[in-house]
Amino acid sequence: xxxxxxxxxxxxxxxxxTPFAMAxxxxxxxxxxxxxxxxxxxxxxxxxxxxxxxxxxxxxxYLKPDLSNDAGRKLADRLKSxxxxxxxxxVTKEAGIEQLKTYxxxxxxxxxxxxxxxxxxxxxxxKDSLAQPEQVERLVAELKALPEADLVQSDxxxxxxxxxxxxxxxxxxxxxxxxxxxxxxxxxxxxxxxELYGRREEIIVQKLLGATDRFIRRxxxxxxxxxxxxxxxxxxxxxxxxxxxVRAPIHQLNMLYGSDFSLAFLGFQxxxxxVGIACFLGVAGAFAVLIQHLxxxxxx
Numbered sequence: 203x204x205x206x207x208x209x210x211x212x213x214x215x216x217x218x219x220t221p222f223a224m225a226x227x228x229x230x231x232x233x234x235x236x237x238x239x240x241x242x243x244x245x246x247x248x249x250x251x252x253x254x255x256x257x258x259x260x261x262x263x264y265l266k267p268d269l270s271n272d273a274g275r276k277l278a279d280r281l282k283s284x285x286x287x288x289x290x291x292x293v294t295k296e297a298g299i300e301q302l303k304t305y306x307x308x309x310x311x312x313x314x315x316x317x318x319x320x321x322x323x324x325x326x327x328x329k330d331s332l333a334q335p336e337q338v339e340r341l342v343a344e345l346k347a348l349p350e351a352d353l354v355q356s357d358x359x360x361x362x363x364x365x366x367x368x369x370x371x372x373x374x375x376x377x378x379x380x381x382x383x384x385x386x387x388x389x390x391x392x393x394x395x396x397e398l399y400g401r402r403e404e405i406i407v408q409k410l411l412g413a414t415d416r417f418i419r420r421x422x423x424x425x426x427x428x429x430x431x432x433x434x435x436x437x438x439x440x441x442x443x444x445x446x447x448v449r450a451p452i453h454q455l456n457m458l459y460g461s462d463f464s465l466a467f468l469g470f471q472x473x474x475x476x477v478g479i480a481c482f483l484g485v486a487g488a489f490a491v492l493i494q495h496l497x498x499x500x501x502x
Contacts, residue, residue: 206420209420209421209424210424210427210428212421212424213421213422213424213425213427213428214424214428216397216421216425217425217428217429227389227390227393227429228429228432228433228436229436230389231386231389231390231429231430231432231433231436231437231480232433232434232435232436232437232439232440233437233440234382234385234386234389234433234437235382235386235433235434235436235437235476235480236436236437236440236441236444237378237382238375238378238379238382238383239437239438239441239468239476240441240444241371241374241375241378241379242375242379242472243441243445243465243466243467243468244371245368245371245372245375246466247465247466248367248368248371249368250466260291260325260326260327261325261326261327261328261338261341261342261345261354261355261356262323262324262325262326262353262354262355262356263323263324263325263326263345263348263351263353263354264321264323264351264352264353264354264355265277265321265322265323265324265350265351265352266321266350266351266352267319267320267321267352269321269322269350270322271292271294271295271296271322273322273350274292274294274322274323274324275292277324277348277350278290278291278292278324281324281326284341285329286328286329286337286338286340286341287326287327287328287329287341288327288328288329289326289327290324290325290326290327291324291325291326291327292322292323292324292325293322293323293324293325294322295318295320295321295322296318298318298320298321298322298323321352326341326345328341338356342354342356383479383483386430386433386480386483386484386487387483387486387487387490388487389487390426390429390430390483390484390487390488391426391487391488391490391491392491393425393429394422394425394426394487394488394491394492395491395495397422397425398422398491398492398495398496399495405418405496415492415496415497418496419489419492419496422488422491422492423485423488423489423492425488426484426485426486426487426488426489427481427484427485427488428484429484430480430481430482430483430484430485431477431480431481431484433480433484434476434477434479434480434481435477437476437480438468438473438476438477441467441468442467445465445467448465449465452464452465
């Protein structure tokens with residue numbers, strides 16, 4: 203354990219001997235890691251927006267005009283037991299006419315009516331409307347088939363589009379993450395290869411003294427680890443700066459639309475995962491190069 207700590211410290215000291223090259227390499231790694239990380243945050247925030255919209259998304263079930271408020275309430279209670287329905291809300295005839303008077307601009311004209319022409323409306327919030335749009339479509343079909351139903355309105359097409367957009371974004375994030383992860387492995391691997399050949403004479407002497415390949419590989423693996431670790435910290439900072447840059451426009455957009463949405467940053471687990479993946483990529487890049495090139499460095 204003590205030897206590993208000493209080797210790790212020595213690898214970091216060696217990196218610091220060439221500060222410009224180290225800083226340039228870390229900058230490239232940080233930007234490369236920041237791209238999929240920022241894309242992950244984009245998908246995460248889109249899902250949050252979708253969740254907020256889903257919470258307010260309702261299917262409006264207009265009952266036949268001759269049905270009473272009590273009939274509407276009984277039907278709403280019955281619908282609550284449906285597996286795909288999260289919540290029901292009854293808008294009585296009286297409440298409906300009052301809302302129409304308030305928001306339509308025809309309050310005086312509506313007050314002259316001798317009877318209330320509006321039906322009872324049941325607002326239905328389906329479960330997982332974003333994750334399972336096909337089930338929501340089946341639910342709408344079931345509601346239309348109800349004998350009490352006169353009209354059913356929903357935003358199924360909108361839900362399909364949002365669900366498809368999120369799927370495309372998630373797939374794109376996966377592809378981008380794999381490609382840029384491979385790029386990080388290549389960047390760190392190339393840096394380790396240059397260091398390996400720069401220390402060729404030292405490695406030859408070590409082999410002449412009987413050092414094993416495992417012993418020789420260790421400092422290079424820790425160098426790869428440090429590049430991954432420090433690069434992930436740099437990526438975390440880059441993404442944080444990006445969020446600070448767009449925070450003001452988002453705030454202005456919230457004021458225009460009366461929203462309280464705020465951009466989500468990386469959580470603790472996501473930050474640890476970023477560091478862990480980067481360290482793994484660094485060690486993997488170093489190991490791949492050492493397996494390939496260390497055997498070529500030998501006495502004679």
